[in-house]
Amino acid sequence: xxxxxxxxxxxxxxxxxxxKSQQPRTLLMPERALRLNGPSLEIVERxxxxxTVQQIITDLQKIYSKAVPQKVExxxxxYLALLHEQRALDFT
Amino acid sequence: xxxxxxxxxxxIAELTHRCPLHCVYCSNPLExxxxxxxxxxxxxxxxxxxxxQAGVLQADFTGGEPLARTDILELVRAxxxxxxxxxxxxxxxxxxxxxxxxxxxAGLDHVQLSFQGAREEIANEISGARSHEQKLRVLExxxxxxxxxxxxxxxxxxxxxxxxxxxxxxxxxxxxRVEFANVQYYGWAxxxxxxxxxxxxxxxxxxxxxxxxxxxxxxxxxxxxxxxxYYAKYPKPCMGGWGRKLLLITPSGDAxxxxxxxxxxxxxxxxxxxKSLREIWEHSPAFQKFRGEAWMQEPxxxxxxxxQDFGGCRCQALLLAGDAAATDPVCSLAxxxxxxxAILAGMNSAPRAEIFVKPNxxxxxxxx
Numbered sequence: 001x002x003x004x005x006x007x008x009x010x011x012x013x014x015x016x017x018x019x020k021s022q023q024p025r026t027l028l029m030p031e032r033a034l035r036l037n038g039p040s041l042e043i044v045e046r047x048x049x050x051x052t053v054q055q056i057i058t059d060l061q062k063i064y065s066k067a068v069p070q071k072v073e074x075x076x077x078x079y080l081a082l083l084h085e086q087r088a089l090d091f092t
Numbered sequence: 093x094x095x096x097x098x099x100x101x102x103x104i105a106e107l108t109h110r111c112p113l114h115c116v117y118c119s120n121p122l123e124x125x126x127x128x129x130x131x132x133x134x135x136x137x138x139x140x141x142x143x144x145q146a147g148v149l150q151a152d153f154t155g156g157e158p159l160a161r162t163d164i165l166e167l168v169r170a171x172x173x174x175x176x177x178x179x180x181x182x183x184x185x186x187x188x189x190x191x192x193x194x195x196x197x198a199g200l201d202h203v204q205l206s207f208q209g210a211r212e213e214i215a216n217e218i219s220g221a222r223s224h225e226q227k228l229r230v231l232e233x234x235x236x237x238x239x240x241x242x243x244x245x246x247x248x249x250x251x252x253x254x255x256x257x258x259x260x261x262x263x264x265x266x267x268x269r270v271e272f273a274n275v276q277y278y279g280w281a282x283x284x285x286x287x288x289x290x291x292x293x294x295x296x297x298x299x300x301x302x303x304x305x306x307x308x309x310x311x312x313x314x315x316x317x318x319x320x321x322y323y324a325k326y327p328k329p330c331m332g333g334w335g336r337k338l339l340l341i342t343p344s345g346d347a348x349x350x351x352x353x354x355x356x357x358x359x360x361x362x363x364x365x366x367k368s369l370r371e372i373w374e375h376s377p378a379f380q381k382f383r384g385e386a387w388m389q390e391p392x393x394x395x396x397x398x399x400q401d402f403g404g405c406r407c408q409a410l411l412l413a414g415d416a417a418a419t420d421p422v423c424s425l426a427x428x429x430x431x432x433x434a435i436l437a438g439m440n441s442a443p444r445a446e447i448f449v450k451p452n453x454x455x456x457x458x459x460x
Contacts, residue, residue, distance in 0.1 A: 030201075
């Protein structure tokens with residue numbers, strides 16, 4: 001199920017980005033780690049419980065203004081659903 | 093063919109061999125280190141920094157019981173300060189509410205709480221201690237913190253029929269991950285194997301239950317299931333390949349490619365008191381020994397699966413085939429697979445009354 005546009009995604013307990021000084025930027029999770037770059041990093045950095053899904057979409061559509069807006073939206077929704085299924089993300 | 097050397101991803105830090113439990117399948121070696129030989133806070137702190145510099149992302153604090161270290165908070169802080177993701181693998185026995193709060197405050201990311209069963213009677217029998225009630229208390233305390241929780245149920249013949257009850261414990265907790273890990277047969281578990289191996293019927297039934305649970309709990313709890321590899325068709329990619337992803341530091345500072353590597357004769361281990369982690373990872377002869385493919389025998393040497401399972405487990409090859417460089421005998425292609433089949437056939441054809449009688453366990457003692 002795609003996430004609600006008005007909900008606030010937030011990294012789940014025990015999931016966090018490594019420090020800004022560390023490269024490559026990585027989403028650390030129980031027993032796993034995901035390397036992030038470009039859009040995936042832009043999305044995860046905004047999963048702080050303060051941005052709504054809609055705000056994240058709007059932000060990334062601005063950053064990637066050459067991309068088709070609908071495609072940006074569907075990619076983000078797909079990525080958030082994937083992170084949720086992996087228990088890396090909660091929606092509040 | 094040469095294999096490009098990758099960075100280690102996780103550091104398994106065996107902080108101590110001291111433990112309030114005496115589990116009959118403990119992964120510690122039969123000969124344990126005493127408290128007097130344990131690494132200092134300073135040495136561990138240096139090791140965490142060196143690990144992060146070498147590319148390690150995660151530190152698994154284990155033991156024994158890591159909370160037996162009186163400097164556990166300093167160790168958590170040091171590992172976090174080095175930039176590592178800190179995972180505490182604990183029995184929960186020495187935990188209390190204040191200690192848990194302090195650990196979270198110190199930066200602990202993830203707690204892995206071990207369970208020996210779903211019911212008090214079997215859990216206490218297996219751990220040789222009154223332990224089960226305390227674990228349930230720890231689960232309640234964990235609900236008060238924003239921290240990742242994994243429950244680790246160690247599975248064998250005498251508790252595999254309690255999976256539904258174990259799932260109920262997991263669902264009543266705030267765990268997002270549950271491991272149902274069948275015992276692997278090394279060390280203490282090898283000594284107690286005759287009484288731990290589940291029957292084929294038990295195993296098949298457990299797979300059905302856990303597949304249903306995986307589907308039902310999708311998005312809530314991730315369920316991971318490790319089958320006993322004696323029943324598998326192909327061996328497990330032990331440690332993700334020898335010297336490929338993980339390294340383990342013993343309480344006294346020896347760097348090992350896996351928990352059981354000390355059983356392999358002729359391997360000399362280097363110590364973090366003498367050398368840096370990077371040096372050990374790159375040059376230690378023990379890490380080089382089974383790294384890559386050059387050491388492989390047939391059928392591994394030309395097998396299509398050699399880059400998936402890396403020939404299986406070296407320690408199991410030694411224990412069952414008497415040769416650490418042999419194909420893991422649990423592999424259906426291994427020349428010695430008939431030996432594993434004979435062990436399974438003997439157990440599966442024995443009368444049920446006989447194999448479910450309470451055994452004379454060989455309990456793991458506690459080092460001084």
